[in-house]
Structure formats: C-alpha cells, structure tokens
Amino acid sequence: METIIDIQHLSKSFGTHEVLKDVNFSVKKGEVVCVIGSSGSGKSTLLRCINLLETPSGGEIFYKGKNILTNKQNLNTFRTHLGMVFQQFNLFNNCDVLSNCVLGQTKVLKRSKDEAKEVAMRYLKVVGMDRYLNARPSQLSGGQKQRVAIARALSMQPDALLFDEPTSALDPEMVGEVLKVMKELAKSGLTMIIVTHEMEFAREVSDRIVFMDKGVIVEDDTPDEVFNNPKHERTKAFLNRALK
C-alpha cells in the first residue's frame, strides 16, 4: 500500500518547551490510526504539524514521497489533500450548512457551484445532515455541528482525514452519533488519523494505535497488542487509568 504521510524526526517547541521530540510515524493508504495518550502528551500538536497548522521546529514530513516542508509554495494545495476535523468544530459562522460544505470546493478547488452542491449533498447524506441545509451553525447541537464539519472535510475529497479530539467538546449523549459516522467512514476504507480519548472506539476501528507520552511515541502497534499486551510501563499505566 502506498504511504500517504511519512514523518521523520519531527520536533516542535513552543519557546523552550519541547512538545514533540524526534517523532517518527507513517500512515498508509486506507489505514485508520488512533493516537492516544494523556493531555499534554503532544498528540494534537503532532496532528496539527501534519497539515502545517503548526510549523515544525525540525524534521521532515513527506506527503506521498514529497517533502512538504521544503516545498511551501504548494502549501494550500497540499492542505486540500488532508481534511481536518477540529475539537471545537469551527464551522464557518457566516455560512449555513450547505455553504460550509460548498465554500472550499468552489473557492479552492474551483469546482462549479452545481458540482460542489452535488458533492456536498452526497457527504451531508453520509453524515445524516442532508435535511438541515439552510440551518446556521449556531442553530445546531454539538453533535450536528461536528457531523457537518466532517461533511465539510469530506467534500474536499481528501486523501486522508485528520481528527483532533472530535468528540471531546460534546455532551456525552452526542458522542455516539459522531463516533457512528466515523466508524462508517473507517469501514469505507478512508485513511484516518484520529486523536482521541475514546478507548473503546479506538480499539474497535483502528488498524494501529499510537500511544504518545511526553512528546515521544512510546508504542505503535495493532490495537490488540497495545491494549492486551502493552510493552512499556508508561503504556500500562496510562491504560490502567484510561480504561477504569
């Protein structure tokens, strides 16, 4: 399988605080990778470095073999290949549901309005939000917003989708509807990198689990190995706390 993202010796510091230390990690096409770890372990920073919302302090990031850190003029084109779903949804507040999914397609991908609407409708149907086309973000519940945000990312038809704690800002009863959509996407063969605290979900959907602690990847293995047979003390300690 083709490698979509390959990260080598990635480091990131905010001032003197080193958040990521020599991180090596790659994702192949069709893989679903969950990144777990306690708060402050650098999971979100890692994810945000992948599409350069944060500029890495060192290391390289390859997208389909191309080094994107030395090739920054194509940054915006590169970003269209990676969708991002945020913890705080970040739907465009000035747009209704349909326009949220259309805007990037028409302005960045230069698709025609009709084509963009057709694509948007297809993915809004996937996330079950196709009946709320003219609702504004402020009128939707958290779970609905996040499903629209997923549809917005899918509408760009990216090679991979990055999820930054997509359910952490949701009320407990809304977590299920978002995870259900994500499970279906995982089954459909979409490449996904998911930062999450939902352990059961991670175990169920992942092809691989990456456990991070204090800015380094401690363990990178199949869910079965990580959950049932963790090799490191730190992983064991975290899982003990997280699975309680």
Next chain:
Amino acid sequence: MSLEWFINIITNNWPMFLRGAWMTLVISTIGTIIGALIGLIIGVINTIPKGNGGAKKWLLKIINAILTIYVEFFRGTPMIVQAMVVYYGSDLLFGIDMNRTFAAIFIVSINTGAYMAEIVRGGIMSIEQGQFEAARAIGMNHWQTMIHVVLPQVMRNILPATGNQYVMNIKDTSVLNVIGVTELFFQTKSIAGNNFRYFESFFVACLIYLVMTIIVTQILRFFERKLSGNANYQILDDATFIRRPEQAK
C-alpha cells in the same frame, strides 16, 4: 419667543433648511461609507502574515508605520482643526483650490477611516482563531480566508459601531461650517443672521438633526436584524426533495 416665529421661520426658510440637511446627509453618508472602506482595507492590511521573506516583511513594516501615523494623527486632532488645515493647506502648499463639498467629504472620510481602522481591528481580533484555522485547513489562502470567512463576520459584528460613527458624523459635519460648507449648521447660521431669531432658528435645526439621527439609527437596526439571519430553519423532508429536485442532487 413664540410659536408664530417658529412657523414663520420654517415657512420662510424651509428650502434652505432642506438644502442644509441634504448636504449634511450627503457628506456624512459618503464620508461614513468611504471611511468604513478605508478602515476595512487598513484592518486587512494589518492582518497580512509577516512571513519570513525579507522584502515583503520590510514593505509591510513601512506600510504599517505609515498607517499607524495616519490613525494616530486623525484620531488625535479635532476635525474642526483638520478641516482648516486640509482646506487652506491644500491651497497654500499644493495650489489646489478644493471644492468645499469635496473637501468636506474628504475630511469626514479620512477622519472616519482612522476610527474605523481601530473598530475593524477589534472586529477581526474578536473572530475565534478556529475560523482562520478551519479556512486554512481546507486550503484557503489569506485573502480567501479574509473575504469569504472573516470579513463577513467582522462586518456583522462592527455594524453597531459603524452606525454609531455614522450618527456622530451627521452631528460633527456641523463643524465644517468653518470652511464654508453649506451644511445644516451653516444654513441655519445664515437664516438666523437674517432674522436675528437665533434660538428659534437653531431649535429648528436641532429638531432636524434629531430626526436625521433617529431615522438613520432605525435603518441601521433594520440591517442588523437582516444580517443576523433568519431565526428559523426548515428541516427538509422527502417531499421537499421531490418538489425541489435541484437540492436533492
């Protein structure tokens, strides 16, 4: 003082009052619109990413310095003084004999621009970082982010402050009588100079100003409500899709 005098003044001078009020409205309206545009442009220039590149960074630094001087100068001096300096200065220094109305619109515009630049800056700062990030994450560049995502939200947020500026402009154009602009205050002064009824004449002017500002405020409220969008949305059912197949595609 008597009611007769009010009626006399109005019946004898209503064309002058109207012309003055019209001039006041024209100057303050055009001045507010141009000023708001200046403010928006400055606000957007202030948000251009500085980047690492040498030439672009220096150019931006110089532009920002000039803009800071502009804002500080026009916010820090009274408009009545600016009017004198611009109107007589343009003649003395550059030999330009400015049309008075043009001079008036010019002064109100750049004065409003200086205030609006700050209002817009605050408006852009009030937009959550997540909106910028979401736009960048789908591949939008700085200008696309600004035009399609940030500025529409900024405009809605700054509308009350802009309306406030507009109302202030309607009142403050009265200082432009010092350069002989025939706005409402100037006209009233002429009327009162003829009939020596200062209180009654200016009381009429007072009411006209009040009517103008109240009407403008109400119009702006209407726009605010319009811009905040429909309070309801429609949940589309299958029947809607059948009736409107263009949306079901």
